[in-house]
Amino acid sequence: MATRIRPSNKRCAVIGGSGFLGRHLVERLVDRGYAVAVFDIRQTYELPGVNFYQGDLCDKHALLTALKDVSIVFHCASPAPASDDRALFQRVNIDGTRTVIQACHEAGVQKLVLTSSASVVFEGSDIKNAKEDLPYAKRPIDYYTETKIQQEKLVLEACSKEMDFFTIAIRPHGIFGPRDPQLVPILVDAARRGKMKFIIGDGSNLVDFTYVENVVHGHILAAERLKADSPLCAQAYHITNDEPVRFWDFMSQILVGLGYSAPRYHLPYMLVYGIALLLWLIAFIMRPLVQIKPTFTPMRVALAGTHHYYSCARAKQDMGYQPVVPLKEAIARTVESYPHLRKGA
Ligand SMILES: NC(=O)C1=CN([C@@H]2O[C@H](COP(=O)(O)OP(=O)(O)OC[C@H]3O[C@@H](n4cnc5c(N)ncnc54)[C@H](O)[C@@H]3O)[C@@H](O)[C@H]2O)C=CC1
Numbered sequence: 413m414a415t416r417i418r419p420s421n422k423r424c425a426v427i428g429g430s431g432f433l434g435r436h437l438v439e440r441l442v443d444r445g446y447a448v449a450v451f452d453i454r455q456t457y458e459l460p461g462v463n464f465y466q467g468d469l470c471d472k473h474a475l476l477t478a479l480k481d482v483s484i485v486f487h488c489a490s491p492a493p494a495s496d497d498r499a500l501f502q503r504v505n506i507d508g509t510r511t512v513i514q515a516c517h518e519a520g521v522q523k524l525v526l527t528s529s530a531s532v533v534f535e536g537s538d539i540k541n542a543k544e545d546l547p548y549a550k551r552p553i554d555y556y557t558e559t560k561i562q563q564e565k566l567v568l569e570a571c572s573k574e575m576d577f578f579t580i581a582i583r584p585h586g587i588f589g590p591r592d593p594q595l596v597p598i599l600v601d602a603a604r605r606g607k608m609k610f611i612i613g614d615g616s617n618l619v620d621f622t623y624v625e626n627v628v629h630g631h632i633l634a635a636e637r638l639k640a641d642s643p644l645c646a647q648a649y650h651i652t653n654d655e656p657v658r659f660w661d662f663m664s665q666i667l668v669g670l671g672y673s674a675p676r677y678h679l680p681y682m683l684v685y686g687i688a689l690l691l692w693l694i695a696f697i698m699r700p701l702v703q704i705k706p707t708f709t710p711m712r713v714a715l716a717g718t719h720h721y722y723s724c725a726r727a728k729q730d731m732g733y734q735p736v737v738p739l740k741e742a743i744a745r746t747v748e749s750y751p752h753l754r755k756g757a
C-alpha cells in the first residue's frame with residue numbers, strides 16, 4: 413500500500429488572509445515559524461515568508477494550488493456583514509465553504525479552523541454570558557448571520573476521525589484593533605456627521621468587544637490543540653476579551669481618545685429601532701430606483717441597545733485560552749493606531 417505523505421504541520425493557509433483579522437493572524441503565524449499561504453480575492457500587502465494566491469474560494473482548482481502541502485487551513489473569509497446581497501452570502505459562505513472542505517480533503521489537509529461568529533445565536537434581544545450550547549438563532553437578524561450559521565454547521569459536521577480530518581469553529585465577537593476598516597471608521601464617520609450625540613436606551617447594556625490579538629491567539633491555540641480524540645473536535649468556542657463592557661462606555665472611550673465628544677443624550681430604544689425599521693423599509697422599496705444606505709439599520713440599533721456578551725469558559729477549559737491583551741490596553745493601542753482619524757486631522 414502506498415504511504416500517504418503528510419504535509420509538514422508548520423505549513424498553513426489563511427483563506428481571507430488579506431482582511432483585517434486574516435492579516436493579523438498571518439503576521440502572528442509567521443512570528444511563530446509557520447510557512448503561510450494566503451488565499452484571498454485581493455492582495456493588500458506583502459510579507460516575507462508568505463505566499464499569496466489570488467482567487468475566489470468558490471473555485472476549487474484555485475484553492476488546490478494554495479493548499480498544496482498544507483496541514484492547517486484557517487478559513488476567515490466572508491463578504492462584508494453590512495452587504496445586503498443575499499446571493500453573494502449564499503455563494504461565498506455556504507457553497508464556498510463546501511468547496512473549501514472538498515479542497516481540504518483532496519489536498520490532504522488535517523485541520524480546518526473556521527472563523528465563525530458569536531452572532532450565530534443573536535436574534536436582536538438580550539444575550540447575557542451565553543455558553544456555546546445556546547441554540548442557533550431561529551430568526552437570524554440578517555443574511556450574514558443566516559449564512560454564518562449554515563457555514564458553521566457545515567464545518568463542524570465535516571469533522572471525521574476516519575478521514576483524519578479535524579474541524580473547529582471559533583466564535584469571536586466585536587473584533588477591534590489597528591487596521592479594522594469597520595468599527596472605528598464607522599464610529600468616527602458618525603461623529604463627524606454629528607450623529608454621535610445620542611445614547612440608545614439607558615446606556616447600561618453590556619457587550620463583548622474583543623481585541624484582534626486575542627482573537628488571533630484563540631485561533632492559533634485551537635489549531636495547535638486540535639487533534640484526534642481531543643475535546644476540541646467538531647466544537648464551537650466563544651473567544652472574547654472576557655471583560656464585557658457597557659457598549660456606550662466603549663464607544664465613548666474610543667471617541668474621546670480620538671478627540672471627539674462622548675454621546676450624552678438618551679433616546680428610547682424602541683423609538684430608534686422603529687425609525688431604523690422604517691428607514692430600512694423605505695430603502696428596500698426605493699431600491700430599484702435609488703441605493704440608500706442608512707447609518708441606522710435595525711441590526712446596528714439592536715447591537716447598540718441590547719446586552720450581548722458570551723462566556724469563554726469552554727475555551728479556557730479545553731484549550732487553556734486566556735486573553736493576552738486586556739481591554740484598557742487594547743483600547744489605548746487601537747486609538748493610537750488611527751492618527752488620521754483624530755479630530756482635526
Ligand atoms: N470583524 C468582526 O467584528 C467579526 C468578524 N467575524 C468573522 O471574522 C472573519 C474575518 O472578518 P474581518 O477580518 O473583519 O473581515 P474582512 O472583510 O476584513 O476580511 C475578509 C476577507 O475575506 C476575503 N474574501 C471575501 N470573499 C472572498 C472570496 N469569495 N474568496 C476569497 N476571499 C474572499 C476579503 O477579500 C477579505 O480580505 C469573517 O469570517 C467574519 O465573519 C466574526 C465575528 C466578528
Ligand SMILES: CC(C)=CCC[C@@H](C)[C@H]1CC[C@H]2C3=C(CC[C@]12C)[C@@]1(C)CCC(=O)C[C@@H]1CC3
Pocket residue numbers: 585586587594595596598599602607608610612619620621707708709712713715716
Ligand atoms: C460587539 C459588536 C458586534 C460590534 C460590532 C461593531 C459595529 C456593529 C458597531 C461599530 C460602530 C457602531 C455604531 C453604531 C451601531 C453599531 C456599530 C456599527 C451606530 C450606528 C448606532 C447608532 C448611533 O447612534 C450611531 C452609531 C455609530 C457607530
